Each structure stands twice: as C-alpha cells, then as structure tokens.
Amino acid sequence: MAEIICAGFGGQGVLTTGMMLIDAGMEQGKNVLFYPSYGSEMRGGTANCSVKISDKRIASPVCKHLDILFTLNAPAIDKFEDRVKPGGLLLVNSSIVPEDRKYRDDIKVVKVPATEIAYELENPRGVNIVMLGAMAASSDLFTADYLESAIDNFFAKKGKNNPKNALCFRKGVEAVNG
Amino acid sequence: MxxxxxxxxxxxxxxxxxxxxxxxxxxxxxxxxxxxxxxxxxxxxxxxxxxxxxxxxxxxxxxxxxxxxxxxxxxxxxxxxxxxxxxxxxxxxxxxxxxxxxxxxxxxxxxxxxxxxxxxxxxxxxxxxxxxxxxxxxxxxxxxxxxxxxxxxxxxxxxxxxxxxxxxxxxxxxxxxxxxxxxxxxxxxxxxxxxxxxxxxxxxxxxxxxxxxxxxxxxxxxxxxxxxxxxxEQRYESIDVEDAEIVLVAYGVSSRMATEAVEMGREAGVKIGLIRPITLYPFPVNAFEEAKEAKAFMTVEMNILGQMVDDVKLATGGSKPVKKFGSIFALPESEDILASAKEFLDTVKEGK
Missing domain, CATH: 3.40.50.970 (Thiamin diphosphate (ThDP)-binding fold, Pyr/PP domains)
Known part of the structure; x- marks a missing residue:
C-alpha cells in the first residue's frame, strides 16, 4: 500500500497529479482511491488530495502515514511534512521553496526546480509532470517508463495530447538521476 | 464495460x-x-x-x-x-x-x-x-x-x-x-x-x-x-464471523476500517469478525445466526448515540453485551477499533 498526499497552490495541477497516479495504478490492476481535501478552499489557496494505491482492499480514505509527500510549494510542506513516515519521500519544488529551509532528518528529501524546468521547456502547466518524473526516479511506486506511458494514456483518454509533457517528465527523471 | x-x-x-x-x-x-x-x-x-x-x-x-x-x-x-x-x-x-x-x-x-x-x-x-x-x-x-x-x-x-x-x-x-x-x-x-x-x-x-x-x-x-x-431482502457481508468472540457491526465508510481491523486482529490472533449490513432495513438479523461463538458485539458508526446498537440487541435477542465505537469528529481508525474491541471483549470475559 502506498499513501501519497499531493499538495500545492490551486492551479498547479496537484489534483490532476492525484488523478494521474490513481489512473496509473488502476491500469496495473491495483486498488486505488483518491480523496479530495474536503471543506471550503479559496482560489489561489492550498489544494491537496490524498491518494492510495494498493494490492489489497483499501480501508480508510484518509492518508495519515505518508510514503510520499508530493509538494509544489512551501505551505504544502508546512502542512503535511509531519505526516511522512520515517524513511518516506518528500518531493520539494526548489524553484519556489527557500534553499535554506530545514527538513526532518529521518525522511528522504528530493529537491527539483520543477517550475524552472517546466518554463524552460515552454510548458508552464507541466510543473506537476516534472515532479512526477522526479517521483518515479526516486521511489519504487512506478518505473519511469511505465509512469511516462501512463501519463500519456491518461491524457489520451481525455482526447488531449501534449508532447511537451513527456519532455517535462524526462527532465524530472534526469533531475534526480543526473 | x-x-x-x-x-x-x-x-x-x-x-x-x-x-x-x-x-x-x-x-x-x-x-x-x-x-x-x-x-x-x-x-x-x-x-x-x-x-x-x-x-x-x-x-x-x-x-x-x-x-x-x-x-x-x-x-x-x-x-x-x-x-x-x-x-x-x-x-x-x-x-x-x-x-x-x-x-x-x-x-x-x-x-x-x-x-x-x-x-x-x-x-x-x-x-x-x-x-x-x-x-x-x-x-x-x-x-x-x-x-x-x-x-x-x-x-x-x-x-x-x-x-x-x-x-x-x-x-x-x-x-x-x-x-x-x-x-x-x-x-x-x-x-x-x-x-x-x-x-x-x-x-x-x-x-x-x-x-x-x-x-x-x-x-x-x-x-x-x-x-x-x-x-x-436482507443483505450483508460477513467476515470471519463463525468463530469470532467479538463481532463488529458496521456499514458504509466505517465498515471499511472495521474490515481492516478484523484483518489486523486475525493476524494478531484475536477472534474478531465483522457483520456489514448492506440493507439497514431490513436489518440483516440472519447474519447474527452465524455468530455462534460471539461473547459481545461492537457497532462502529460515526455518531454520538450509537444508533445501530438497538438493532444489534434486537437481532441477538438482547442476549449479549453491545457497545458502540466511533466519533462524529473523525473517521474511525482501524487500530483504535481493534484496541477498543479487544478491551471490550476482555471486560466481558472477566465479567466486570
């Protein structure tokens, strides 16, 4: 069972990220669950969703012990860093999170300048996809090859195809693997 | 499809x-x-x-x-x-x-x-x-x-x-x-x-x-x-009920964590089971006939008054102690359900 929270500013695509992850899991025949943050949120405020992917039946929709915390801004780290399991993974968008920020020392922190990379590739809405590349490269949830094809498949099902997404994804992988 | x-x-x-x-x-x-x-x-x-x-x-x-x-x-x-x-x-x-x-x-x-x-x-x-x-x-x-x-x-x-x-x-x-x-x-x-x-x-x-x-x-x-x-029209799912000493009764979202509590309990050697009503009316009284070894029942529901307790008492002819677990403030946690069920079973066994 993998427990993941995706969080960032509204508009950065964190909810779509959650949907891409459960779609990738479903296509592998796993049980998946997406739970939106529930309550009143305002435009430009924090957006987040909980994602579970498991070979077993999924019980609670709530994520309390995170394997992966996928963040795209600093408030998201403030809000959820405590919930990461010891040894768990925290993905940080170093384009907009201060460099001198301190993190827990019992978790793995992967910093990727996701916003810069997405802008360099002229795909400003692909920040989340850069970070998904980084996630694939730094966890064993999905292989990079599989997740790349699953993301394409996710958008293809919606009748959309943006070749720049794959570029963003690969740059995210490279940012971790070098 | x-x-x-x-x-x-x-x-x-x-x-x-x-x-x-x-x-x-x-x-x-x-x-x-x-x-x-x-x-x-x-x-x-x-x-x-x-x-x-x-x-x-x-x-x-x-x-x-x-x-x-x-x-x-x-x-x-x-x-x-x-x-x-x-x-x-x-x-x-x-x-x-x-x-x-x-x-x-x-x-x-x-x-x-x-x-x-x-x-x-x-x-x-x-x-x-x-x-x-x-x-x-x-x-x-x-x-x-x-x-x-x-x-x-x-x-x-x-x-x-x-x-x-x-x-x-x-x-x-x-x-x-x-x-x-x-x-x-x-x-x-x-x-x-x-x-x-x-x-x-x-x-x-x-x-x-x-x-x-x-x-x-x-x-x-x-x-x-x-x-x-x-x-x-009685519909239900029963999990590990036959030899269970403590039987959970839960429906809807609570039953998901109750199911996990049963899995965790069984791994730890606790004789725990679950009756999950799929019809709330008619209440699945037939399901309770399978619970031959049950010493107590515990409903898991997100309310204050334990609204399903009455139906469990009716289904068991008032023969066994029944208590409710759950809060309106948060979804029940599987670990907490199991801990409460074990404690309740121990209390009943000791005849306190």
Missing amino acids: AKVLMKGNEALAEAALAAGCRFYAGYPITPQTEILEYLSWRMDEVGGVFIQAESELAGVNMVMGASAAGARALTTSAGPGFTLKQEGISYLAASDLPAVIVDVMRIGSGLGDIAQGQGDYWQLTRGGGHGDYRTIVLAPASVQENADLAALAFDLAEKYRHPVLIASDAAIGQMIEAVEIPEFREHDINKYDWSIKGCKDGDKHKKIQNVYYDDPNYETYLSDKYAQMEAE
Whole structure:
C-alpha cells in the first residue's frame, strides 16, 4: 500500500497529479482511491488530495502515514511534512521553496526546480509532470517508463495530447538521476 | 464495460441512468451536490428530464408525479435537506409508489456541518416521516457499491411499489475509486398497469393517492409487504464471523476500517469478525445466526448515540453485551477499533 498526499497552490495541477497516479495504478490492476481535501478552499489557496494505491482492499480514505509527500510549494510542506513516515519521500519544488529551509532528518528529501524546468521547456502547466518524473526516479511506486506511458494514456483518454509533457517528465527523471 | 475512475456521487448518478432512471428533481446541498451537477448535463444526453427544483420538498413531490406516471425517478439530498423530503417519502409510501431517494449523510442535527457522519440511521430506518411506514435502506461502502446499489434500488422499489432509500455518506460520495457501471437497461414507462397513462374513453378512472383505508384487506396487504421485505431482502457481508468472540457491526465508510481491523486482529490472533449490513432495513438479523461463538458485539458508526446498537440487541435477542465505537469528529481508525474491541471483549470475559 502506498499513501501519497499531493499538495500545492490551486492551479498547479496537484489534483490532476492525484488523478494521474490513481489512473496509473488502476491500469496495473491495483486498488486505488483518491480523496479530495474536503471543506471550503479559496482560489489561489492550498489544494491537496490524498491518494492510495494498493494490492489489497483499501480501508480508510484518509492518508495519515505518508510514503510520499508530493509538494509544489512551501505551505504544502508546512502542512503535511509531519505526516511522512520515517524513511518516506518528500518531493520539494526548489524553484519556489527557500534553499535554506530545514527538513526532518529521518525522511528522504528530493529537491527539483520543477517550475524552472517546466518554463524552460515552454510548458508552464507541466510543473506537476516534472515532479512526477522526479517521483518515479526516486521511489519504487512506478518505473519511469511505465509512469511516462501512463501519463500519456491518461491524457489520451481525455482526447488531449501534449508532447511537451513527456519532455517535462524526462527532465524530472534526469533531475534526480543526473 | 471497463473500469473507470469516478467520484462516488457521480457513479451513483450514472448507475441510476443505467438502471433506466429518466427523471431527476433535486436541490443542491453538500455533500450530495455532485449528483445534481452530474445529472444536470448527463440526463439530457440520455433523453431524460432533469429539474433543479425550488426546494427539496418540491423535488420529492415532482418525483412522486413522475413515479405515478411509471417513470424511474430519483431525488437526492443530505442532512437538513433530507429531512425536508420526509413528507414526500411518507406520501410515496402511502401511495404505493416506487422511487429512489438518496441521503448522502453529513454530521449533526439541525444544520450540522458538511463533514462525514452517520447520524441519520434512525431517520433512515424507522420511517423518517409521519405515519405507519418504513422503507428498504441500502448502505453502500464503496464507489462500486454506490453504483450497484443505485441500480438495485430501482428494481426493489418497483418489486414492492415502495420508496427505497440509499444511505450513502460524505466519504463514499466524495471519494474516487475505479468502478464498473452496470449495463444500461431500458425502462418501459408503460410497463405497469397501476401507472397513470391518460384515461382513454371507456377506461376505468385511475387514481394514485392513499385511498386504501376503505379496503378491508389493507392492513394484511401492508404487513405482508413488510414481512416479504424482511424475508427476502436482507443483505450483508460477513467476515470471519463463525468463530469470532467479538463481532463488529458496521456499514458504509466505517465498515471499511472495521474490515481492516478484523484483518489486523486475525493476524494478531484475536477472534474478531465483522457483520456489514448492506440493507439497514431490513436489518440483516440472519447474519447474527452465524455468530455462534460471539461473547459481545461492537457497532462502529460515526455518531454520538450509537444508533445501530438497538438493532444489534434486537437481532441477538438482547442476549449479549453491545457497545458502540466511533466519533462524529473523525473517521474511525482501524487500530483504535481493534484496541477498543479487544478491551471490550476482555471486560466481558472477566465479567466486570
């Protein structure tokens, strides 16, 4: 069972990220669950969703012990860093999170300048996809090859195809693997 | 049909259409609004009628009209909005009309709040309106069941010519899971001889209203109807119940964590089981016959008063201690359910 929270500013695509992850899991025949943050949120405020992917039946929709915390801004780290399991993974968008920020020392922190990379590739809405590349490269949830094809498949099902997404994804992988 | 990702509320809406529902009238309220929102565009695609009514009461009464004409009709609400529908549900029951009414439960009495809750159990199972009636109540515990039970609800409503309620909740309504929507079926609006089709020359004038009091067999007719529901419609899932010393009883979202608590308990050698009612009425009393070794029962439900405890006591003839576990403030945690169940079992065994 993998427990993941995706969080960032509204508009950065964190909810779509959650949907891409459960779609990738479903296509592998796993049980998946997406739970939106529930309550009143305002435009430009924090957006987040909980994602579970498991070979077993999924019980609670709530994520309390995170394997992966996928963040795209600093408030998201403030809000959820405590919930990461010891040894768990925290993905940080170093384009907009201060460099001198301190993190827990019992978790793995992967910093990727996701916003810069997405802008360099002229795909400003692909920040989340850069970070998904980084996630694939730094966890064993999905292989990079599989997740790349699953993301394409996710958008293809919606009748959309943006070749720049794959570029963003690969740059995210490279940012971790070098 | 392949599995797709859908929100619980949307899966319920799509499954209603698949079951031949072509009339919806409702009013927005969190956490059920996605049903209304989804049907506002989707109903048009399948050639049905969608109405955002001026109130909950108007919505349920429009459903009564559609049902009298033989249509498969749906209305949905939550919390205070569901209370407003009770008058219409009572009238549907009195008029022998099928219809499906969904309550996506939220917490609290009065306005309450939009958070998850299971506080409508008594209202759902005891006949929430005035008079001498109750209704079949189906309780989904996943997005898939939200779809499957929505389809079943229309069949049961027509089988008994009686309203059927779906007791969904905020968590099941809001979560997204992979779901297979049941096959689309056509519903023939003229299928039943009791429906109003327009009175042609020479036809006997037909009325749909509660005119049955002058029928000397009315009492027998009604008590037989409920007896048949209780005999034929009990639905439940039981997990590891046969040798269990402590048996959990949980439905809807709570049953998901109760299921996990049983798995964790069994791994730790605790003789624990779960009865998951899928029909809240008729309450699945048959399930309790399997619990031969049970020393105690514990309901897991998100309310303060332990509303399901009474039904467990009735199902077991008051022979065993029953307690409730759960809070209105948070979804129950599997670890906490197991810990509480073990403690309760120990207390009962020691005869304290």
